[in-house]
Amino acid sequence: MAEHMDPEEFRRAGYAVVDWVADYWRTLDQRPVVPRDPPGTVTAALPATPPAHGEPVAAMLADLDEIIVPRVTHWQHPGFFGYFPANTSGPSVLADLVSSGLGAQGMLWATNPAGTELETVVLDWLVELMDLPARFRSTGAGGGVIQDSASSATLVATLAALHRASGGRWREAGVDRRYRAYTSTHGHSSIEKAARIAGLGGQGVRTIEVDPETQAMRPAALRAAIEADLANGEVPAIVVATIGTTSTTAVDPLPEIGVICAEYGIWLHVDAAYAGAAAVCPELRWSHAGVEHADSYCFDPHKWLLTGFDCDAFWVADRGELIEALTVMPEFLRNAASESGAVIDYRDWQVPLGRRFRALKLWFVLRWYGVEGLRAHLRSGIALADRFAARVRADDRFALAAPHPFSLVTFRLRAGDEASAALLARVNDSGQVHLTHTRVNGRYTLRLAVGAPLTGPEHVDRAWDLLSAAATDILAGVTSTGGSARANTPPG
Structure with missing residues (x-):
């Protein structure tokens, strides 16, 4: 029988692993952002069966270097501008190590009292920050909890909304498919997935048109959709508004949407997965105007607030509605602390029973950086995005596709979709940067999202230089075939 790793062996191996991570971060800029090997490369390099006998950590680290890391997409790379950032940081990694070392399971207060109470405190800290x-604070009727992702937050908000809309009947008889959810055409795909899981089906989601200039939900269109559903005997249950949509970081008009939800008695969930972090900076809190109308709200510290995945902060104004919707109490979980009503059992705030000690990494990050350190990180990302947008704006071959209030810039070539798609492929093939795309007003649009902790002005400038040079080659090819680089494309 193999022996367990004793504390001294763990200490030696731990030093080696920490050194490995530090060296990885130090050399990130020298690596291609995205691997180029074909699918199946890692599979082919690994044995078909597990080892019969134990192996040393040194062998694992060697294979990590040889097999795994060359085929990783490097999300912490300073040239990674795709999707949204997935920040991590030294204090976050250290806290995850502590969490794994403790191995505590926090489904009940009784199973990890410190884990439950620390989570409550740091979520209240974020309300303040x-x-x-104030109704999101645990000291009142509301409170916060850490979910694994904004997708899970949307799901539990949907379940709580159905509980309210049905008077609790959905728990006993299943979901009547007449219930409806509403979001903008740029609402996240997790909203439809939540509706499917909750039993509404994909057809249970109404997508509301956006303003072509701001890309934000049109309140008049939302009201019209609600009234049409009511006239057809359907039941509006939840509206999911977004602060910082994935395509363009548009901000839905919460003051108007909140009034509509209050008028019709509809649950309002605010998905601020990416841009919620902006509210750490006082000058960016305009983006949260109207959030006081929300029944629930979430954002992801694992996107832009230097806390490693997975960590979504989710609040409700009335925790009683959420707990009633999700509580199931088997005999084997009954305990004196829960029966007293004096503690929070976070198992009743989420879909899974078990839960990791996620609050540690948020606590470490908040303490290491402090308020001013977090604000400096956010402001740096926005300044770099502004720097890039200025280059786009000054080049008449390009057009900005939408406003860029945070650290995402959306842009395209005026020559059209084909040229813009070719541009994305060309710059991503360089290995030095990685961007993604979306469609804005039907047009193929590139996205450059700043946020990796290692990204500086030189990396944004490198991205622009690559884009500009590639555009020159692509547009030369367009004109050499007899077409115009701007044919059939309105100015923008």
Whole structure:
């Protein structure tokens, strides 16, 4: 029988692993952002069966270097501008190590009292830090919890909304498919997935048109959709508004949407997965105007607030509705602390029973950086995005596709979709940067999202230089075939 790793062996191996991570971060800029090997490369390099006998950590690290890391997409790379950032940081990694070492399972207060109480405290800290509504504090009727992702937050918000809309009947008889959810055409795909899981089906989601200039939900269109559903005997249950949509970081008009939800008695969930972090900076809290109308709200510290995945901060104004919707109490979980009503059992705030000690990494990050350190990180990302947008704006071959209030810039070539798609492929093939795309007003649009902790002005400038040079080659090819680089493309 193999022996367990004793504390001294763990200490030696731990030093080696920490050194490995530090060296990885130090050399990130020298690596291609995205691997080029074909699918199946890692599979082919690994044995078909597990080892019969134990192996040393040194062998694992060697294979990590040889097999795994060359085929990783490097999300912490300073040239990674795709999707949204997935920040991590030294204090976050250290806290995850502590969490794994403790191995505590926090489904009940009784199974990890410190884990539950620390989570409650740091979520209240964030309410203060972001100037969120006081009714989200645990000291009142509301409270916060850490979910694994904004997708899970949307799901539990949907379940709580159905509980309210049905008067609790959905728990006993299943979901009547007449219930409806509403979001903008740029709402996240997790909204439809939540509706499917909750039993509404994909057809249960109404997508509301956006303003072509701001890309934000049109309140008049939302009201019209609600009234049409009511006239057809359907039941509006939840509206999911977004602060910082994935395509363009548009901000839905919460003051108007909140009034509509209050008028019709509809649950309002605010998905601020990426841009919620902006509220850490007082000058960016305009983006949260109207959030006081929300029944629930979430954002992802694992996107832009230097806390490693997975960590979504989710609040409700009335925790009683959420707990009633999700509580199932088997005999084997009954305990004196829960029966007293004096503690929070976070198992009743989420879909899974078990939960990791996620609060540690948020606590470490908040303490290491402090308020001013976090604000400096956010402001740096926005300044770099502004720097890039200025280059786009000054080049008449390019057009900005939408406003860029945070650290995402959306842009395209005026020559059209084919040229813009070719541009994305060309710059990503360089290995030095990685961007993604979306469609804005039907047009193929590139996205450059700043946020990796290692990204500086030189990396944004490198991205622009690559884009500009590639555009020159692509547009020369367009004109050499007899077409115009701007044919059939309105100015923009």
